[in-house]
Amino acid sequence: MRRLSGFFGLAAVLAALPFLFPDNYYVTVVGTTAMIHVILAVALNLFMGYAGQISLGHAAFFGIGAYASAVLTTRYGLNPWLALGAGLVATYLVSLAISRPILRLKGHYLAMATLGFGIIVHIFLVQADTVTGGPDGLSGIPPMSLGPVVLDTDMEWYWTMGGLMLATILFSLNLSVSRMGRALFAIHGSEVAAQTMGIDTPKVKSQVFIISALITSLTGSLFAHQQSFVSPDSFGFFFSVELVTMVVLGGMGSTFGAVVGAVLLSFLPEFLTVFEDYEVMIYGAILMSIMIFLPSGLFVAVAGFASRRLAAGRERRRC
Amino acid sequence: MLRVTGLSKGFGGVQAISDLSFEVREGEIFSVIGPNGAGKTTLFNMITGLYVPDRGKILFEESDITALPPYEIAARGIARTFQNLQIFLNMTTLENVMVGCHLRTSSGFIAGALRLPKVAREERKVREWAREALERCGLADQADATADSLPYGMMKRLEIARALASAPRLLLLDEPAAGLNDSETAEMAELIKGICESGVTVLLVEHNMGLVMGISHQVLVLNYGELLAKGSPEDVQNDPKVIAAYLGNG
Structure with a gap:
């Protein structure tokens, strides 16, 4: 179980925090937002970090899930779980339709194509105002219930998002030591070699794109109910860039890298109030500095350094 | 086991492979040699599905694998290595x-x-x-x-x-000894022989003549994409056309 020690450590911290700091704004409110970001970053990391692709349009899938839930529950009175299911079906169909043509592209071209996709979805959310409420968004989204519990307090959302976050992290960690996980890493390392080893690379890339999109959409649906309000601002190009920054900041390819990146970028704005005015600039600066000085990412670099020091320490003791 | 007939491939104005035919028998080490640019790697890329031939057919164990995607060809039992490593x-x-x-x-x-x-x-x-x-x-x-x-x-x-x-049942090795020193090359020769003895047919592209002549059952010489000679290592080494291509016509 050594492989999952980080996972169990995180689960313990998650369970302990509300008891150590009861009714603390940073735990229940910012913490829940951070967990939403962690889920999204870990999902994006499957596509970006594992498979070595790039998506500048993931906010669109977050938006499709959120708006499917918002529109279907407020306008048509659908059960929130059915609405969530409908969001997943919509995301599946959209991601399936765009994955094959889009994933033939590599590098800059793929970045441009996903960027275009994200912009189209965002424009749709703004313009189709008879359905989506336009720039003003939709409010009055009813709370959803998990069995007998109606999710309408911060703490209830803390546990719900915490559970989904742990499930996503476990999914990602298990995948990394499985056949398809290795296939993704292989595509990242050399797509040509991966093909000649028998990996159906177009299919595998499309599958991981769809899985990543589905997790993102599911989180979007929950987000809509948690906020009880959605507007297109939450699903624009900038949020896509924010997600990419989280993955890159922590370290591409590492699940806990994505966790660390998402947590850092969720708490930073809270502590630097000046951050708000310069948010876009600061994200840009972070992305640039990481690319130049720490291309492997903050978490991966620090963890690598620590494990080398530990190994050196063990070596010395042996002598 | 592997039969190539009338294979051709051009890039723009350059004919990399023209009308090439040969057959690799099960259990042998079949080597393809030739000067740089003779089309050896292009041939490998066509057999493994990375390039689509302009003309011709590739049959593996009697079934047509021409222009199948690489992962399907791999699934038939053909594996390869790369000259410019793809680790x-x-x-x-x-x-x-x-x-x-x-x-x-x-x-x-x-x-x-x-x-x-x-x-x-x-x-x-x-x-x-x-x-x-x-x-x-x-x-x-x-x-x-x-x-x-x-x-x-x-x-x-x-x-x-x-x-x-x-x-795999057929293994394609693209210049496995390039950049290796003499002792490493000798180890490589043993390794390839061992692979063949374990029942895997080997198709080898290599510049190191000592290695090729030492372990091959059949040798094919390519020159500007065309078959120049084919036969046992001794036959090929004594072929005047081959000597001319390698040493010039003096």
Whole structure:
């Protein structure tokens, strides 16, 4: 179980925090937002970090899930779980339709194509105002219930998002030591070699794109109910860039890298109030500095350094 | 086992391979030699599906594999190495070879992510196969090293180990001895002979004449994409056309 020690450590911290700091704004409110970001970053990391692709349009899938839930529950009175299911079906169909043509592209071209996709979805959310409420968004989204519990307090959302976050992290960690996980890493390392080893690379890339999109959409649906309000601002190009920054900041390819990146970028704005005015600039600066000085990412670099020091320490003791 | 007929491929104005036909028999080491730019790697890329031939047919075990996608050709039992190494540098040595076992296993995304009992069993098997392949290529003690930390000679053998892990029936080796010193080349010759003796047919592209002539059953000489000569190593070495192509017409 050594492989999952980080996972169990995180689960313990998650369970302990509300008891150590009861009714603390940073735990229940910012913490829940951070967990939403962690889920999204870990999902994006499957596509970006594992498979070595790039998506500048993931906010669109977050938006499709959120708006499917918002529109279907407020306008048509659908059960929130059915609405969530409908969001997943919509995301599946959209991601399936765009994955094959889009994933033939590599590098800059793929970045441009996903960027275009994200912009189209965002424009749709703004313009189709008879359905989506336009720039003003939709409010009055009813709370959803998990069995007998109606999710309408911060703490209830803390546990719900915490559970989904742990499930996503476990999914990602298990995948990394499985056949398809290795296939993704292989595509990242050399797509040509991966093909000649028998990996159906177009299919595998499309599958991981769809899985990543589905997790993102599911989180979007929950987000809509948690906020009880959605507007297109939450699903624009900038949020896509924010997600990419989280993955890159922590370290591409590492699940806990994505966790660390998402947590850092969720708490930073809270502590630097000046951050708000310069948010876009600061994200840009972070992305640039990481690319130049720490291309492997903050978490991966620090963890690598620590494990080398530990190994050196063990070596010395042996002598 | 592998039959190539009338194969042609051009790039713009350059005819890389023209009207090439030959047959590789099961259990032999078949070498393709020729000066740089003779079309040897182009030939490999067509057999493994990376390039689509302009004309001609490739038959493997009597079935047509011409222009199939690379992963389907791999599934038929053809594995290869690359002249300009294509190692997965983001993985360990063992993981590289474990990727080679992709075709021998079947678990998908969901099974892997949920770590079903079947997956754990499969993983044990894959590790075993991968360690065997590393052992055969003399890399057993490098299993946990990251692939990008290996010296060049070991990377060459890692590519062979990865290809062997897929349990191929035909193995294509693209210049396995390029850049190796004499003792490493001798080890490579032993390794290739061993692979052939274990029942894997080998198609070899190589510049090192000592290696080619020492281990090959048949040799084919390519010159500007055309077949210049074909036969046993002795026949080819004594062929005046071959001598002229390699040494000039004096």
